[in-house]
Structure formats: C-alpha cells, structure tokens
Amino acid sequence: MKIAILPGDGIGPEVTREALKVLDALALPQLTLFEGDVGGIAYKRQGHPLPAETLEMARAADAVLFGAVGDPECDTLPREHRPEQAILGLRSELGLFANLRPAAGFPGLEDLSPLKPELARGIDLLVVRELNGDVYFGDKGERDSAGGREGWDDMSYNEAEVRRIAHSAFRAAQKRRKKLTSVDKANVLETSRIWRETVIELAGEYPDVELDHMYVDNAAMQLVRSPGQFDVIVTGNLFGDILSDQASACVGSIGLLASASLGERTTEFGTFGLYEPIHGSAPDIAGQGKANPVASILSLAMLLRHSLGRDADANRIERAVAASLSSEVRGADLGGNAGTQEIGDAIVRQLQAIA
Ligand code: IPM
Numbered sequence: 001m002k003i004a005i006l007p008g009d010g011i012g013p014e015v016t017r018e019a020l021k022v023l024d025a026l027a028l029p030q031l032t033l034f035e036g037d038v039g040g041i042a043y044k045r046q047g048h049p050l051p052a053e054t055l056e057m058a059r060a061a062d063a064v065l066f067g068a069v070g071d072p073e074c075d076t077l078p079r080e081h082r083p084e085q086a087i088l089g090l091r092s093e094l095g096l097f098a099n100l101r102p103a104a105g106f107p108g109l110e111d112l113s114p115l116k117p118e119l120a121r122g123i124d125l126l127v128v129r130e131l132n133g134d135v136y137f138g139d140k141g142e143r144d145s146a147g148g149r150e151g152w153d154d155m156s157y158n159e160a161e162v163r164r165i166a167h168s169a170f171r172a173a174q175k176r177r178k179k180l181t182s183v184d185k186a187n188v189l190e191t192s193r194i195w196r197e198t199v200i201e202l203a204g205e206y207p208d209v210e211l212d213h214m215y216v217d218n219a220a221m222q223l224v225r226s227p228g229q230f231d232v233i234v235t236g237n238l239f240g241d242i243l244s245d246q247a248s249a250c251v252g253s254i255g256l257l258a259s260a261s262l263g264e265r266t267t268e269f270g271t272f273g274l275y276e277p278i279h280g281s282a283p284d285i286a287g288q289g290k291a292n293p294v295a296s297i298l299s300l301a302m303l304l305r306h307s308l309g310r311d312a313d314a315n316r317i318e319r320a321v322a323a324s325l326s327s328e329v330r331g332a333d334l335g336g337n338a339g340t341q342e343i344g345d346a347i348v349r350q351l352q353a354i355a
C-alpha cells in the first residue's frame with residue numbers, strides 16, 4: 001500500500017503530521033509513504049505549485065493525503081503559479097471528479113454551531129460536489145469591452161459529466177437515508193437545465209432513492225433554516241464549493257470536517273482518491289501549534305475506508321476522535337486550549353484504548 005503525503009502550506013504540515021501519528025499507531029503492514037511538495041512551498045522550492053515529480057508520486061500511489069495550499073506571499077503571482085492551481089491540477093490530472101464532503105454534528109458540540117442547538121443536532125448530510133468541470137475548468141480570459149477590461153469564464157456541463165457524478169451520488173444515498181437533493185439554477189442557466197434533465201433520466205435506475213431538486217439560492221436558505229431535511233446533496237463544482245463551506249459552518253468548526261475526492265480508477269485495495277481537510281492553509285495561525293488536526297485525522301479515516309479497504313481501522317479512528325472530543329481535549333476553534341500535538345496525542349491514546 002502506497003500513500004503519497006502532500007502537506008502543502010500554512011497549517012497543512014502541522015495537521016498532516018498528527019494524521020501520520022495516528023496512521024503510525026495503527027501499525028499497518030506493508031505501508032510505504034512518499035512525501036512531496038505542493039502549493040506555495042513547491043513554487044518557492046521548485047518553481048511550480050504542482051511539480052511533475054509530485055504529480056507522478058500521486059499517480060503512482062494508492063491514495064493521496066493532502067494538507068492545504070494557499071500562501072499570502074503568492075497572492076500576486078500570475079494564476080498559473082498560484083498555490084490553488086496545485087489542488088485544481090491534481091483533481092483534473094488524476095480524474096478525481098467526485099468530491100464527498102460529509103457534514104454531521106458531533107454530540108456535545110452543538111453549542112459551537114451558529115444555529116440553534118436543536119437545528120445543529122439534526123445535521124447529518126453529505127455534499128457530493130462535481131470536481132472536474134463547470135466554470136472552474138471552462139475557458140476563461142480577459143478582453144476589452146465598452147465598460148473597460150472584462151473578465152469571462154465559460155460554464156458548462158455535458159451529459160456524461162453529469163451522469164458520472166449523479167451515479168456516485170445515487171449510490172452514496174443508497175448507503176445512507178436514501179434521499180438525494182440535486183441542486184442547480186435551472187430557472188436561469190442552460191448548464192443547469194442539462195444537469196437537471198440528466199439527473200432525472202438516471203433516477204429510474206435508483207427506485208429506492210427519493211430524488212428532489214432545489215435551486216441553489218433556496219438550498220442555501222434551507223441549509224440554515226432546516227438542515228436536518230438533507231441527506232445527500234449533489235451539485236456542480238461552483239455551487240458545491242459554496243454550499244459545502246456553508247454546511248460545515250452549520251456544524252460548528254470547519255476544523256472538524258474531512259473530504260474525499262474520488263475518480264474511476266480502482267487499485268487492488270479500493271478506489272484511488274485524494275483526501276483533505278475542508279479547511280484551508282490558515283496562514284494567520286500557521287506554525288503556532290494551534291491548528292485543529294481533527295479534519296486531517298478524519299480525512300485519513302476516509303482514506304483508509306475508500307482507498308485501502310480498511311473499514312474497521314476507519315471506524316476506530318472516528319470513534320477515537322469522538323471520544324477525544326467528548327473528553328474535552330479541544331482546540332481553540334472549539335473554545336478549548338489544547339494545541340495541535342496535544343489533540344493528536346489524545347486521539348492516539350483513545351485509539352489504543354479502543355484496540
Ligand atoms: C475547496 C477550495 C478550492 C476550491 C480552492 C482552494 C481552489 O475552496 O477545496 O473547496 O475552490 O475548490
């Protein structure tokens with residue numbers, strides 16, 4: 001089993017280190033780790049945010065554990081050299097089109113949610129975000145116009161792209177509460193009209209899943225008004241980017257939530273994928289040992305489940321995290337004072353107790 005470790009920028013390395021501590025505690029047989037540069041640090045060391053060597057390392061692995069990218073010192077670079085291009089490049093080069101972003105309340109942490117506790121308690125949803133298309137990857141540019149310089153970005157989805165993400169979402173719903181909400185803007189966008197028609201065509205193959213449709217503006221409102229109504233949400237790249245941040249904020253801390261990005265390639269152990277916290281590089285707290293490593297540790301659990309076929313280990317990690325959170329070893333983001341390493345150590349101790 002080969003895992004490529006790409007810690008990246010800001011708090012990425014600190015939180016990834018704690019996830020590796022947890023991985024180490026599992027003492028898995030025949031595991032090889034490779035580490036590569038990605039993001040702003042890669043640009044500074046190698047002149048490119050996604051060096052060819054890093055991409056090859058990711059391709060050759062069974063899974064990728066990713067930290068975060070983003071560095072204020074790189075903010076003025078031309079777009080192709082910005083750290084964010086590294087994650088976008090990995091997603092497209094590796095064909096990782098299905099982004100799974102679970103958001104569920106942690107028992108005892110309802111008070112952290114900006115929502116009323118009774119609403120926060122009911123959150124248990126999964127955003128399935130399309131990751132290889134939409135306005136993110138369309139042609140884009142700048143041109144002159146009567147109103148001065150004009151920026152433009154092409155938004156599109158074809159049926160094949162919608163079908164493959166819809167299949168992932170229907171299958172995810174079958175394993176959960178069997179309810180799927182497709183989010184679009186079909187009252188305005190042609191992209192969304194094709195999206196919606198294609199999702200409806202597939203629904204016949206999943207008679208056990210209840211499908212409904214929501215415009216994105218309404219979905220944003222419903223997420224704060226009654227988030228408990230959602231099971232699986234499937235949506236495009238841009239709407240998914242926005243709604244998944246919103247869903248994670250409803251839970252409380254963005255420092256708790258993990259994500260998986262999966263494609264079609266399978267290995268002898270599972271589905272090849274890239275796993276990363278939902279949070280970013282948080283440069284304001286980088287290097288201070290304050291970051292919450294829970295999202296990275298839960299990303300590792302998703303990696304073990306989806307890419308390495310190690311469900312039991314994934315469950316063990318998730319139980320250890322829950323136990324550690326309820327024993328009140330909590331970081332500053334959760335109103336506590338535990339540091340990054342302290343939280344990692346507490347989770348390892350819980351893990352050993354569960355073994
Ligand atoms: C995310 C991030 C990225 C995105 C950025 C860093 C390019 O916001 O993973 O949600 O927009 O997809």
Ligand code: MG
Nearest residue numbers: 241242244245
């Ligand atoms: Mg985002």
